[in-house]
Every structure is written in C-alpha cells, then in structure tokens.
Amino acid sequence: MLDLGFSASAAFAVFTVGAALAVFFQRSLMRAVVAITLSFLGSAVVFYMIGQGFIALLQLFVFVGGLSTYLMVAVSSEHREFGNRYALVALAVVFAAGLSVMLMGVGDGQPANQGSYWYFAAALGQYWPFIFVISLALFGAAMASVLVIRRFVRLVV
Amino acid sequence: MYIIGACVALVGIALAAIAVERNLIVIMLAVELIFLASTIAVVGFMSYLQGSAIGAMALLSIWAVASIEIITLVAFYVYMKSRGYSFDVSLLSRLRW
Numbered sequence: 001m002l003d004l005g006f007s008a009s010a011a012f013a014v015f016t017v018g019a020a021l022a023v024f025f026q027r028s029l030m031r032a033v034v035a036i037t038l039s040f041l042g043s044a045v046v047f048y049m050i051g052q053g054f055i056a057l058l059q060l061f062v063f064v065g066g067l068s069t070y071l072m073v074a075v076s077s078e079h080r081e082f083g084n085r086y087a088l089v090a091l092a093v094v095f096a097a098g099l100s101v102m103l104m105g106v107g108d109g110q111p112a113n114q115g116s117y118w119y120f121a122a123a124l125g126q127y128w129p130f131i132f133v134i135s136l137a138l139f140g141a142a143m144a145s146v147l148v149i150r151r152f153v154r155l156v157v
Numbered sequence: 158m159y160i161i162g163a164c165v166a167l168v169g170i171a172l173a174a175i176a177v178e179r180n181l182i183v184i185m186l187a188v189e190l191i192f193l194a195s196t197i198a199v200v201g202f203m204s205y206l207q208g209s210a211i212g213a214m215a216l217l218s219i220w221a222v223a224s225i226e227i228i229t230l231v232a233f234y235v236y237m238k239s240r241g242y243s244f245d246v247s248l249l250s251r252l253r254w
Contacts, residue, residue, distance in 0.1 A: 013159050013163040017170070020166075020171070020193070021170055023190070024178065029183075032183060043196065046163075052203065052204055058220075067228075070231060071227060074231040127210075138228075144232065
C-alpha cells in the first residue's frame with residue numbers, strides 16, 4: 001500500500017505538470033500567467049512534502065508572491081475585465097492559509113527542514129562572493145527593467 | 158522517481174511549446190517552466206542527499222536567472238506593447254530597431 005505522504009506529493013507533482021500544460025491552452029495571456037502561478041504553487045507544495053520546507057517558503061515568497069504578481073500586474077494592464085473579486089478573495093485566503101502552514105512547519109524541528117535551513121546558511125557563508133555577484137545581476141536587471149518601464153509605461157496605462 | 162518524471166514532463170512540455178508557439182511571451186513562459194523543472198530536480202537532489210551546499214548554490218543561481226528572465230520579460234512586454242510591435246515571433250525578423 002502506498003504511503004499517504006508519497007501519494008499526496010506525487011499528486012501535487014502531477015498538478016504542477018497539469019498547470020504547466022494549461023499555460024499553453026489558454027487564449028488569454030492573463031489566464032496563462034495564472035496557470036504558471038499555479039504551477040509554481042504546486043512545486044512549492046511538492047518541496048514542502050518532500051521535507052524541504054525552507055525552500056518551499058522561498059519558492060512561495062519569490063515566485064508566487066513576487067514574480068507572478070509582477071507578471072500579473074504587467075499583463076493585467078490590458079485585461080481590466082478579468083477577475084471575479086470573490087474568486088480572488090478565496091484565492092488570497094488559500095494562499096495565506098498555505099503560507100501559515102508552511103511557516104509553522106519550518107520551525108517544527110524536523111531534521112530535513114533543519115538540514116535544509118542550515119545547509120542554506122552554510123552555503124551563504126561559504127560562497128558569499130558568488131551570492132554578491134548574483135545580487136548585483138538581479139539588481140542590475142531590476143533597475144534596467146524599471147528604467148524601460150518608466151520610459152514607456154505612460155503609453156500603456 | 159516521480160520528481161524526475163515531473164521534471165522530464167515539464168521540460169518536454171516547454172520544449173514542445175517553444176517549437177510550436179508563436180507568441181513571444183508564451184515562449185518566455187515556456188523557458189520559465191524549464192527553470193522550474195531544473196529547480197525541482199535540484200531540490201529533489203538536495204532532498205536525496207539530505208541537503209547540499211552545492212545544491213543550495215545551484216538553486217540560488219537558477220532562481221536568480223529565472224527572476225531576471227521574468228523581470229526582462231515584463232520590460233520587453235511593456236516596451237513592445239507601447240511601440241505596437243507584434244508578439245508573433247515569425248514576424249520578428251529584425252535584430253535591431
């Protein structure tokens with residue numbers, strides 16, 4: 001008989017692949033962005049279920065909370081009709097509940113979660129010049145993007 | 158094993174989309190899915206080895222490149238939309254404007 005945790009994480013892996021497939025069957029770009037956000041969300045749940053709670057949190061904060069929102073804001077500038085407010089509120093509650101569960105899970109003393117965090121901390125200490133270069137690259141890309149958008153955004157909105 | 162299967166499926170879907178799709182934004186989203194597949198593979202590898210400093214650095218690198226790709230994608234989207242350029246890659250034959 002299959003383990004329940006294994007089955008659930010496998011189910012979320014299938015969900016991630018299904019959401020990725022859904023990206024290319026949408027007629028609206030906004031819906032494609034929502035589908036890829038669901039794919040990121042599914043991958044975060046898979047990370048959590050295989051014992052990497054810290055990475056799941058980072059995935060949620062950076063990709064679902066940050067970059068997907070950024071994409072949605074950019075794309076939604078031309079899709080004002082999109083959205084059911086009740087559906088958005090329900091989605092926000094689901095995201096908040098998922099984040100809360102993961103935040104509680106990170107501190108529960110499980111060896112895999114602790115290992116995940118401590119290995120990250122060790123990596124940060126050991127390879128700090130590399131992380132500095134990554135940070136500079138991200139900062140440069142973000143600034144260039146802001147400059148481009150600032151120059152052209154008046155014509156879009 | 159299912160982690161590797163999910164990665165292979167994601168890369169296959171993304172490659173098929175890159176080959177078939179004509180919308181530049183959707184192609185960039187497909188590239189983003191390849192980054193997601195590599196993220197899942199690295200995390201599966203880290204989980205298998207009970208954490209790894211090299212794995213953590215690989216993960217940070219993939220996240221950084223994927224983030225830069227999305228930031229660049231939004232800038233491209235705003236620029237091309239404001240200039241009225243088509244997103245159809247078959248029409249994008251000019252390398253410079």
